[in-house]
Amino acid sequence: MQVFVDAVGSRRVVARLVSLTVASGLIGFAAVVGGTLLEVW
Amino acid sequence: MKRPPRLHWVSILLGLLVLISVVSFHAHTAIRPEPVQHAREHRELPERTLALAFHGGPDPKWTPRLLTALREINVKATFFVIGTQVTRNPEVTRRIADEGHQIAIDGFRAEGDHGDALNLAFAQAALADALGVHTRLVGAPVEVDSGDRDHQDIGTLVRMSLQHGRGVVRLHDDGSIGADIARELARAPGYRFVTVTDDRPVEATATQRFTGAVTTWSQRNGGIVLMLLGTAIAIAALLGLLRTLMQLGLAHTDRRLRREAAQSPPPWITPPVSVIIPAYNEALNIAATVRSIAANNHCADVEVIVVDDGSTDGTGDRAEELGLPGVTVLRQANQGKPAALNTGIRKAKHDVLVLLDGDTIFEPDTIGELVQPFADEQVGAVSGNAKVGNRTGLLGRWQHLEYCAGSNLDRQILHALRCIPTVPGAVGAFRKSALTDVGGISDHTLAEDTDLTMAVTRAGWRVAYRQQAKAWTEAPSTVPGLFRQRYRWSYGTFQSMWKHRGALLENGPMGRFGLIYLLAFHLLLPLLAPLMDLYVVYGFLVADAPLGFVVWTVFLLLQTASAGYALRLDGESLKPLWAYPLQQIVYRQLMYAVVIQSLITALHGTQLRWMKVRRTGLLADAPGGTVHVT
Numbered sequence: 192m193q194v195f196v197d198a199v200g201s202r203r204v205v206a207r208l209v210s211l212t213v214a215s216g217l218i219g220f221a222a223v224v225g226g227t228l229l230e231v232w
Numbered sequence: 233m234k235r236p237p238r239l240h241w242v243s244i245l246l247g248l249l250v251l252i253s254v255v256s257f258h259a260h261t262a263i264r265p266e267p268v269q270h271a272r273e274h275r276e277l278p279e280r281t282l283a284l285a286f287h288g289g290p291d292p293k294w295t296p297r298l299l300t301a302l303r304e305i306n307v308k309a310t311f312f313v314i315g316t317q318v319t320r321n322p323e324v325t326r327r328i329a330d331e332g333h334q335i336a337i338d339g340f341r342a343e344g345d346h347g348d349a350l351n352l353a354f355a356q357a358a359l360a361d362a363l364g365v366h367t368r369l370v371g372a373p374v375e376v377d378s379g380d381r382d383h384q385d386i387g388t389l390v391r392m393s394l395q396h397g398r399g400v401v402r403l404h405d406d407g408s409i410g411a412d413i414a415r416e417l418a419r420a421p422g423y424r425f426v427t428v429t430d431d432r433p434v435e436a437t438a439t440q441r442f443t444g445a446v447t448t449w450s451q452r453n454g455g456i457v458l459m460l461l462g463t464a465i466a467i468a469a470l471l472g473l474l475r476t477l478m479q480l481g482l483a484h485t486d487r488r489l490r491r492e493a494a495q496s497p498p499p500w501i502t503p504p505v506s507v508i509i510p511a512y513n514e515a516l517n518i519a520a521t522v523r524s525i526a527a528n529n530h531c532a533d534v535e536v537i538v539v540d541d542g543s544t545d546g547t548g549d550r551a552e553e554l555g556l557p558g559v560t561v562l563r564q565a566n567q568g569k570p571a572a573l574n575t576g577i578r579k580a581k582h583d584v585l586v587l588l589d590g591d592t593i594f595e596p597d598t599i600g601e602l603v604q605p606f607a608d609e610q611v612g613a614v615s616g617n618a619k620v621g622n623r624t625g626l627l628g629r630w631q632h633l634e635y636c637a638g639s640n641l642d643r644q645i646l647h648a649l650r651c652i653p654t655v656p657g658a659v660g661a662f663r664k665s666a667l668t669d670v671g672g673i674s675d676h677t678l679a680e681d682t683d684l685t686m687a688v689t690r691a692g693w694r695v696a697y698r699q700q701a702k703a704w705t706e707a708p709s710t711v712p713g714l715f716r717q718r719y720r721w722s723y724g725t726f727q728s729m730w731k732h733r734g735a736l737l738e739n740g741p742m743g744r745f746g747l748i749y750l751l752a753f754h755l756l757l758p759l760l761a762p763l764m765d766l767y768v769v770y771g772f773l774v775a776d777a778p779l780g781f782v783v784w785t786v787f788l789l790l791q792t793a794s795a796g797y798a799l800r801l802d803g804e805s806l807k808p809l810w811a812y813p814l815q816q817i818v819y820r821q822l823m824y825a826v827v828i829q830s831l832i833t834a835l836h837g838t839q840l841r842w843m844k845v846r847r848t849g850l851l852a853d854a855p856g857g858t859v860h861v862t
Contacts, residue, residue, distance in 0.1 A: 193677065194677055195727055195833075196837055196838070197837025197838075202835075202837040203837050203838065206835055206836040214240070220250070221250070223442060224442070224446050227353075227357070228350065228354070228443060
């Protein structure tokens with residue numbers, strides 16, 4: 192078994208969830224702030 | 233192979249965008265442009281009616297005094313506020329609204345700074361955060377100038393304010409005189425006071441208030457973010473400087489020691505050697521590789537074992553067709569490079585093993601040079617000098633420079649520190665007993681060469697570097713190919729570091745220097761260095777702060793000098809050095825991306841396999857590739 196490899200898959204699921212949450216949070220954040228400023232602009 | 237994770241790139245790019253936006257916004261708010269007055273429409277007021285319009289605030293000292301005065305004289309005024317001042321003094325702004333005065337926008341950073349609609353948006357955001365409202369009244373109408381910016385005499389100011397007997401009077405609340413004029417005007421007989429318009433503020437939506445909170449936070453804390461960014465950049469700069477100094481200092485020492493050793497060289501040894509070439513789909517290069525080995529001038533038996541690891545392009549056949557004496561071709565189902573190497577090691581009949589990739593060309597004296605450090609019984613492995621064979625094009629030149637200025641110079645430092653972490657798969661030699669000590673080649677990592685070298689060092693063997701043992705290897709000729717190769721190397725190195733993390737607690741040089749060196753310069757530095765690029769761009773384009781660019785340029789000059797020195801040490805021409813500054817764009821960022829991708833893959837626990845580099849077969853043009861068996 193290679194080093195770091197997640198045999199069970201749970202770490203991969205958690206990592207993907209974290210990744211998805213962070214990415215969608217940032218996209219939402221950028222959309223809200225950027226959108227609001229552009230709207231006034 | 234499972235698809236490697238990619239979503240993090242969206243987060244990283246957006247994160248960097250947010251970071252640069254925060255510091256840029258902070259820098260934007262710190263600039264105070266000259267006040268301007270825009271030509272506005274005329275507001276017709278009845279005779280003996282004044283609208284007091286205060287500009288330049290809210291001010292933490294003078295606006296509250298003015299508000300007290302206005303309350304005493306029972307006058308409602310209009311405050312044309314400045315966005316950045318609202319953020320600095322939200323309590324004062326709230327008091328203006330709470331006491332029934334009209335709030336209007338005069339600009340974002342100074343009076344009249346709303347000509348650019350983005351500044352108007354920022355000013356509205358500041359109001360949304362402080363008061364939870366937006367205002368429709370932007371910019372004052374045509375005003376009667378009270379002269380409070382030019383005159384001090386209260387009588388003059390009152391006369392000027394009342395010169396038309398009505399109208400919007402331009403006053404300022406960022407100084408002491410505003411309250412005094414208001415009191416005097418209130419005493420003028422027969423005058424009534426109104427606000428500029430009857431418009432009421434509009435309730436801000438939740439997203440507008442959120443945006444206001446974000447811009448407010450950025451204005452207040454952008455400095456802290458900038459300081460943190462500066463700290464990260466300082467660490468990166470120090471690490472980079474330290475590495476360059478170590479490279480120059482230790483490589484110079486190493487060079488001096490070699491020169492001294494060359495004056496009274498140890499006896500030339502000629503042990504019989506087994507050469508093992510694991511190959512998977514190397515049909516384009518294998519003939520040149522085997523020919524170059526067979527053309528060696530080593531004065532002892534050289535056995536060549538080609539292990540065809542389930543190739544589908546006839547690699548084994550190409551090697552066999554050569555019909556060279558002493559060359560054996562073994563075939564096995566595809567099991568990966570470590571298994572192929574182990575097969576070759578088991579079949580090898582000699583005690584000194586030379587391992588090389590199927591895309592590598594040896595010079596005639598490479599084997600003879602490579603085995604010389606084995607004269608020292610403590611040496612268990614020897615790294616040769618891998619060089620880029622295909623140096624045409626910018627990518628080839630960059631890799632050539634990196635091999636010389638990065639890898640080989642690193643290897644000389646680590647040789648001096650006795651903790652070379654990698655005997656490259658392209659050119660390395662091992663004692664069979666050292667390999668037996670560590671249980672052969674492990675398949676625990678994607679960088680089996682690094683894993684093996686660390687294991688050999690931890691087992692108590694010394695690892696040496698023989699600069700004269702040159703091997704020419706085919707470097708990837710496309711950017712995606714380069715990314716794949718480096719991704720495997722970087723990820724494999726991290727795997728090896730993690731696997732051998734126990735060395736940190738051991739007494740050997742691998743833990744004391746090797747792992748710390750890799751951690752500092754192969755993980756921390758590439759992770760921090762992009763911030764330096766970001767800061768240079770920010771300083772240059774946004775903040776008018778050329779210091780970052782100056783530091784970056786000095787750094788580049790130092791590194792170019794270091795690269796030039798490395799080329800000289802390696803006996804190479806200095807001509808390709810012109811491509812070095814260009815390496816800072818695209819190539820360096822690609823290397824950062826490789827490290828980040830590797831780290832994320834490690835966190836995800838995704839299984840990667842041996843990623844093959846697409847071969848061109850151009851390696852026969854390399855210096856060693858032209859040799860022929862006679």
